[in-house]
Amino acid sequence: MKYRRFGKTELNLSVFSLGLMRCCYNETQLFETVDKAIALGINHFEMAKAYGKSEQYFGSALKQIEIPREKIIITTKFLPVSEPETIAKSLEESLSNLQVDYIDCVAIHGINTWEHLELLTKENSCLTVLQQAKKTGKIRHIGFSTHGDLDLITAMIKTNLFEFINLHYYYFWQRNAPILDLAQKYDLGTFIISPVDKGGLLYQPSAKLTNICQPFTPLYLNYRFLLSDRNISTLSLGASNPQELITPLSIADEDGELTSLxxxxxxxxxxxxxxxxxxxxxxxxxxxxxxxxxxxxxxxxxxxxxxxxxxxxxxxxxxxxxxxxxxxxxxxxxxxxxxxxxxxxxxxxxxxxxxxxxxxxxxxxxxxxxxxxxx
Ligand code: SF4
Ligand code: SF4
Missing domain, CATH: 1.10.1060 (Fumarate Reductase Iron-sulfur Protein; Chain B, domain 2)
Known part of the structure; x- marks a missing residue:
């Protein structure tokens, strides 16, 4: 497993991160997947209040695995809301669900519209609550995830309020390439979300695509495309069980420049x-x-x-x-x-x-x- 600096957070993340969206509905499955991921070198785990019981199950998995807290990097996400009290309550719930006294990274989940941006930048917003929590040590870094357009994401980055970004970007959809450059300029950590599923359902590629990609697989090529890009810190891997970690992580050391082939x-x-x-x-x-x-x-x-x-x-x-x-x-x-x-x-x-x-x-x-x- 290779590790990369996560922008100005100064965290050192594995190039693959385990996203818990698909294993959050079964506690045993989540435990086994997290346990295997840690054994294979993954140190960053991403969940959300909106993903079933991902926080509760992950919190109890951490207790059972008995790994020192500082060896694990946790990201959770909160939907943007207009009432700051809601996010303050969400944060306390997350700390309790996770059974930890701090969360490494909190992302505002889905800044997809200009209204969301307005919500965050008004006085006494949900972001204000997170900034306060950062001062008291309950959280360490603040970022955002987005499905928004280029102008909106650019405006978000230029607020200078964030330390990392969760972004869609993959071989078959490269529209966010300028955002990666801008994120690099602002020294944001960059976390690529859903590179295989929304990136082309590459676990089940068409026969035509499979043939064209020989001697590689479409999945391998997409991961190589992303891993060879030094503007990217880490890729989300949405495994629902331990077996689904194996193929992607067999590529985890191959982060050099693209070969001529x-x-x-x-x-x-x-x-x-x-x-x-x-x-x-x-x-x-x-x-x-x-x-x-x-x-x-x-x-x-x-x-x-x-x-x-x-x-x-x-x-x-x-x-x-x-x-x-x-x-x-x-x-x-x-x-x-x-x-x-x-x-x-x-x-x-x-x-x-x-x-x-x-x-x-x-x-x-x-x-x-x-x-x-x-x-
Ligand atoms: S013709 Fe073009 S602009 Fe008009 S409704 Fe159809 S897609 Fe939209
Ligand atoms: S090439 Fe595609 S994206 Fe560009 S204007 Fe035509 S339809 Fe729209």
Whole structure:
């Protein structure tokens, strides 16, 4: 296991962190997964008030494993709220659930809208409570997680109020690349969330993607893409049992620069996309926004790129069906809401027939609606 400095927190984190979102519903499973993760060198554990009994189960697992408190780094997350008393109560509950007298990192969970940012920056906000708790030693570092857009995340970082960021970023979605550069400039620790699940359902890749990635696996390549980036501190690993730790952690020492064979393989992926999609490929420039119907055009066409270009249909359907079902966690309407007003057409440098491609995406990927795992 390699370890990296977590920005200005000065913590030294394992390059893989165990996220407890998927093992938080079964105490034995959580204990066994945490125990194995520690044995394999993971020292950072991420949970949230919103993830079942993750804090309670993790607290009792720590007691049973009998590892010194200072060897373990705990991150928990609180949803942004308007009443500071709520977060003060949440913090006391977390300390009690975890059976610890301090929490290393507390993140405001899901700063996804400008209203959330406003909530945090007003006088006597939930952030004020956390800052006070930091002074008294109950927590050590404050950060945030986000599914927001580039402008919002940039504004958050520039407040200079945070020491780390939990961010979405993976090979198949690199829109947050400038945020990684900015985070580096502000010396924030960077924690990449859901790189495999939201990053492409890479545990169950399509046959086409698997073939293109030979001699590597899609999972391996995505991890190498992330581990080779020195702007990234640590990657979330959402194992639900000890066995699911094994494959990812077999890569945990491979954090050097990309090899020429890996770079060639990424190029093969890009070639397959271009060859298959031809003149229908969305370049993800986002210039078509805003759409008067609030359709998330770039995301829908990104999913279509991957579904049509790489046969990642399961992933495309999984993500498409989250639209209109996850509130501010995943903004925008589905393609069937297009009124064919034509506003987006002159803005698209690729001259895509956006209404037609949206209709096509809807018929390919729409199905019964899905909800977020922890809703
Ligand atoms: S044509 Fe459809 S997608 Fe384009 S701006 Fe109008 S409603 Fe939005
Ligand atoms: S403007 Fe065109 S190429 Fe750019 S994101 Fe929108 S649809 Fe894709």
């Amino acid at each position: 890996e770079i060639e393989t990424f190029q093969k992926i890009e070639n397959a996309l271009t060859d298959t999609l031809k003149t229908d490929q969305c370049s993800q420039c986002h210039l078509c926004l805003p759409c008067p119907e609030n359709i998330n055009i770039p995301e829908i066409l990104r999913l279509r790129n991957l579904g049509v270009g790489l046969e990642m249909n399961e992933y495309a359907s999984y993500r498409y069906q989250m639209l209109e079902n996850a509130g501010h966690w995943f903004w925008g309407k589905k393609g069937d809401k297009c009124t064919q007003c034509g506003d987006c057409l002159p803005k698209c440098p690729e001259k895509l027939d956006i209404p037609q491609l949206l209709a096509d995406s809807h018929s390919r990927y729409n199905g019964s609606s899905r909800r977020r795992l922890w809703d």
